[in-house]
Amino acid sequence: MKIITGLADLALAWVLPEDSAGAVVKCYNRPIGGYWWGRCYYNPACGSRSMKDKYACNWGPGSTFGVRTTLARKCC
Amino acid sequence: MRWMLLVVGGALALLIVRLRATYSVIRVDGDSMAPTLADGDRVLVRRVAGPALRRGQIAVVRAPPFVGETFLIKRIVGLPGDPVPPSVAPVVAEERIPVGNVVLLGDNGEDSFDSRDHGYFPLADVHAITRRRLSPGSAGLSVKETA
Numbered sequence: 401m402k403i404i405t406g407l408a409d410l411a412l413a414w415v416l417p418e419d420s421a422g423a424v425v426k427c428y429n430r431p432i433g434g435y436w437w438g439r440c441y442y443n444p445a446c447g448s449r450s451m452k453d454k455y456a457c458n459w460g461p462g463s464t465f466g467v468r469t470t471l472a473r474k475c476c
Numbered sequence: 477m478r479w480m481l482l483v484v485g486g487a488l489a490l491l492i493v494r495l496r497a498t499y500s501v502i503r504v505d506g507d508s509m510a511p512t513l514a515d516g517d518r519v520l521v522r523r524v525a526g527p528a529l530r531r532g533q534i535a536v537v538r539a540p541p542f543v544g545e546t547f548l549i550k551r552i553v554g555l556p557g558d559p560v561p562p563s564v565a566p567v568v569a570e571e572r573i574p575v576g577n578v579v580l581l582g583d584n585g586e587d588s589f590d591s592r593d594h595g596y597f598p599l600a601d602v603h604a605i606t607r608r609r610l611s612p613g614s615a616g617l618s619v620k621e622t623a
Contacts (some may be wrong), residue, residue, distance in 0.1 A: 409610055412520060415492050416501050421536045422545030423506035423513060423582060424589040443516050451516075467543055467589050470505055 427457040427468040435471055446475035498523055500604065502536055504549055508582035508589065509534070513549065513609065521604035529602060531555060535580060538601040540594065547603060550590050554579030556599065564591045578602065 435456040443451035454472040504517040512534070513519065521536050529535070531552055539548045553561055556575045560568055564579055573579055577596035582588025591597065 409520065409608070412495065412499065413501055413518070413610060416496060416499055416520075418501040418503060418518070419547065420503040420505045420545070421547035421549035422539060422543060423504050423508040423510075423515070423549050423584075424539075424543055424545065425506055425508045425582070425584065425587040426589050426593065441515060453515075467593075468506070469543065469545065 422469070425468050427455070432457045440476035443475075450476045452476050499607075501610070502547070502549065502604070502606070505545065508584045508587060509549055509551070510584045512551075512583045513606075518610040519549075519606045520608050520610065521606050523604045524602065529555060529578070529599075529605065531558075534606040535578070535602050536604040536606070537578075537580060537597050538603060543589075548580075548590075549606070550580035550582050550588070550597075552578055552602075553581045553591075561591075564595070567592065567595045576600065 433456070435454055438453045438455055440450040440452045445451065451473055452475075453470050454474075455468050456471050458467050458469060499520060499522050502519050502521050504513045504515060504519065507515050519534075529552055531554065533552050534549060535552050536547050536549050539545045554564075554573045555578055556573050558573050558579070560571060560573055561579060561581075563581075573596065576599050578599050579591045580597050581590045581592065
């Protein structure tokens with residue numbers, strides 16, 4: 401049953417459009433306007449290697465800490 | 477035989493068109509929904525209208541312009557008419573969530589940028605809700621429920 405569901409999902413992932421959504425976090429103690437590279441994490445897009453992201457802090461209305469956004473990604 | 481292939485092919489094409497109009501795949505960008513969703517996870521989402529939303533669902537919502545993303549992904553914790561959660565009360569004026577708005581929070585505690593910083597999100601900006609997570613390790617070969 402799990403295999404059937406998995407294959408159905410694989411087919412869905414193949415035919416459906418893909419987009420991204422930010423699970424945005426605040427950036428504590430980070431300079432606004434600066435950027436930094438985050439930790440390496442598993443991502444199948446990099447094959448056997450991992451991936452890391454380049455972040456920046458920007459102000460958001462009502463936010464004391466700014467909003468972390470992803471600027472770029474590369475394999476580690 | 478040929479007409480059967482045409483019928484099957486046509487039905488398949490119609491099914492794909494219908495699926496693409498209702499569902500899409502969203503890649504999670506960031507850690508604010510941890511531990512439910514991790515950075516890089518891919519989730520199957522279904523486009524929905526406002527009245528179909530329920531508390532506890534994970535929603536994909538159009539992001540405010542300053543965030544630098546097209547969409548945000550957060551959990552619905554309040555619908556119109558619900559009491560404003562205490563953690564959100566400092567940034568809004570009302571005691572109950574006004575018509576046409578929702579309160580969204582990230583699962584990742586205080587790290588999440590959400591209604592505690594931004595206040596309400598327009599109900600009309602809710603684009604979709606998650607249905608299930610595609611496992612990153614197997615690129616869609618196994619699934620875990622998200623809500």
